[in-house]
Amino acid sequence: MALTDPTYMRLEKIMNVLLLSCKEATSLIEKQYVFPLTFKERWRLYFHVKMCVVCNVYRHQSKTIEKALAKWINTEGSTEELLTPKAKERIIEKIKKD
Amino acid sequence: MDNLGSTTNQEIIKDWVYTYGNYLFSWAYHKTGNREVAEDLVQEVFLAAVKNFDGFQEKSSPKTWLLKILNNKIIDHYRKSAKKTLHLDDQAFQFTESLFNANGNWKANGLEDAWSNETNLLDDPAFNDVMKVCMEDLPPRWRLAVISKYIFDKETLEICQELEISKTNYWQVLHRAKLLLKKCLEINWFGPN
Numbered sequence: 001m002a003l004t005d006p007t008y009m010r011l012e013k014i015m016n017v018l019l020l021s022c023k024e025a026t027s028l029i030e031k032q033y034v035f036p037l038t039f040k041e042r043w044r045l046y047f048h049v050k051m052c053v054v055c056n057v058y059r060h061q062s063k064t065i066e067k068a069l070a071k072w073i074n075t076e077g078s079t080e081e082l083l084t085p086k087a088k089e090r091i092i093e094k095i096k097k098d
Numbered sequence: 099m100d101n102l103g104s105t106t107n108q109e110i111i112k113d114w115v116y117t118y119g120n121y122l123f124s125w126a127y128h129k130t131g132n133r134e135v136a137e138d139l140v141q142e143v144f145l146a147a148v149k150n151f152d153g154f155q156e157k158s159s160p161k162t163w164l165l166k167i168l169n170n171k172i173i174d175h176y177r178k179s180a181k182k183t184l185h186l187d188d189q190a191f192q193f194t195e196s197l198f199n200a201n202g203n204w205k206a207n208g209l210e211d212a213w214s215n216e217t218n219l220l221d222d223p224a225f226n227d228v229m230k231v232c233m234e235d236l237p238p239r240w241r242l243a244v245i246s247k248y249i250f251d252k253e254t255l256e257i258c259q260e261l262e263i264s265k266t267n268y269w270q271v272l273h274r275a276k277l278l279l280k281k282c283l284e285i286n287w288f289g290p291n
Contacts, residue, residue, distance in 0.1 A: 012201045021202030030273040034247070034254050035265065054204045058280070065279050067220055068229045073248040075226070076121065077128030083119040083140060091119070091141045092112050095148055 019048045025055045029062055107151045115144055118161055122168050129172050129245075131234045139171045146171075169249055173260075176242040186237035194277040225287060232282035240275040243268060 020028070025048045028041055037045065049056050122143060126136035146167050147154070154163050199205055219225050233241060239261075246257045258268050 009199075009201060012203055016201055016203070021198070022204045023198045023202035026277065027270065027273045030276055031269045034269050034272065054206065061280055062276060064219060065276060065283070068226070069233075069244065069248055069279075071220055071226065072229050072233055073245065075128055077124030079120075079124065081124040081127045083123035083137065087123075087137050087141075088115050088119050091115050091144050094141060095108055095111060095115075095144060098145060098148055 018044075019051065020044050022048075022052060022055050022058075025049065025052065026058050026062075029055070029059050033066065108148060111144055111148050111151070114147070114160055114164065118164055121161065122164060125165065126168060126172060128230070130175065131230075135175065139168060139175060142171050143168045173242070173246065173249070176238055176245065177261075180237075180239035180242050183238050187239055190237045190240065190278055191274060194274050194281070197277060197281065228283060228287045229279075231286065232279050235282055236275055236278060240271055240278070243271045244275050247272070 016024075025045055028037060028045045029049075031037060031041075049059060119140065122140045123136055126139045127133060130136050130139070143164055147164060154160070197205060233244075236244065243257070243261060243263075246252060246261065247254075254265065254268065258265055261268070263271070
């Protein structure tokens with residue numbers, strides 16, 4: 001059945017009422033990182049992810065991005081990116097003036 | 099006596115410019131992606147250090163202290179640009195909406211499997227470069243929300259107050275930012291070349 005088929009779309013709608021849409025499910029996956037989920041949110045997410053391959057994959061992707069973000073934040077930057085001697089002199093001049 | 103005190107403080111901080119200037123600059127450059135902005139921020143850090151030298155306690159190292167000031171300056175910088183670029187939020191929001199169909203379910207893109215080969219992903223410098231580009235692509239307000247969460251490890255409530263957004267709005271911004279990062283990584287890393 002094509003994904004745009006009207007029957008399929010109706011079926012999807014019914015599923016969404018019971019077990020969230022993918023948009024809602026992914027938003028709960030993200031919510032978990034900052035706030036506890038309610039009991040109802042938890043079980044709806046649990047069953048949605050069980051049935052939805054793409055959201056199941058998203059959960060892993062999300063974890064990977066979390067790790068990549070933590071790494072990005074803690075990266076010092078390349079040692080080739082130096083403060084130019086000129087900029088250093090300018091800063092020292094400013095310090096003297098202040 | 100007062101005068102003498104501030105002169106020695108200045109001398110100490112002048113030394114710090116040489117000792118820690120490069121470290122702070124590369125940190126700021128990595129977070130802002132802009133040389134001029136990074137230079138300005140580092141300059142502000144040292145000026146603030148002179149002014150608040152009394153706040154420096156020997157128990158923390160100068161490097162840690164300066165980095166803390168710099169991180170605050172970086173957040174301030176994002177906050178300012180976030181105010182100017184609210185229209186980018188809308189554009190990015192529309193874009194993340196387009197990942198879903200009318201029912202709010204995924205439009206499949208065929209790249210779902212590409213991510214499974216991710217075991218050594220984070221050790222790959224090239225991947226982290228792409229990540230950097232994708233972070234710079236986020237609308238400033240979203241980036242601010244993401245960075246506040248990780249850089250300071252602050253309580254969520256505190257972040258919300260600082261960003262002047264509600265708790266609900268906060269995780270929804272994080273959700274949208276994550277969707278955009280995922281899409282960006284798929285295009286620039288996992289996608290067909």
